[in-house]
Amino acid sequence: MISAQPKSTILVACDTRLSAQALSWGLECHLPEMQVISVWSLDDLKHRFHMEAPALVLLDExxxxQAIRILSGFVEVRVRNARLAVLANELTQGQLSYVVHNRVTGLISRDRSLPELARELNLVMTGTPVVAEEFA
Known part of the structure; x- marks a missing residue:
């Protein structure tokens, strides 16, 4: 009997349930090989991070x-088993600087189509840094 490989997990964390679920559902359509889970609170993010061992955590602005402060202390993030990407359009210059210097592999723009977003997240999961031209 052949057993299927477990799907890698993307954990999508937004500040509202609607945003988190909408983004997750869109990504599921374009990344069928991934398990996409949505959370909308820091407590749930910490819990799911430990339970799911995600390959990628996508954070909204x-x-x-707060999430980077929490997650950057975890061994999985420090040794790059879990990558971090941030939707960065609403961040200030100071916040962008903080994000760039704290183990974030992807600075993603909201001005992307879902297929483009999925392609960029795949790059981030392989360890390739992605910085949208708006933030370069």
Whole structure:
């Protein structure tokens, strides 16, 4: 009997349930090989991070600063088993600087189509840094 490989997990963390679920559902359509899970609170993010061992955590601007402070202390993030990407359009220059210097592999723009976003997230999961031209 052949057993299927477990799917890698993307954990999508947004500050509202609607945003988190909408983004997750869109990504599921374009990344069928991935398990996409949505969370909308820091407590749930920490819990799911430990339970799911995600390959990637995608954070919206509202969750980014606090979530990075929490997640950057975890061994999985420090040794790059879990990559971090941030939707960065709403971040200030100071916040962008903080994000760039704290183990974030992807600075992603919201001005992308879902197929483009999926392609960029695949690059981030392989360890390739992605910085949208708006933030370069």
């Amino acid at each position: 509202a969750m980014a600063m």
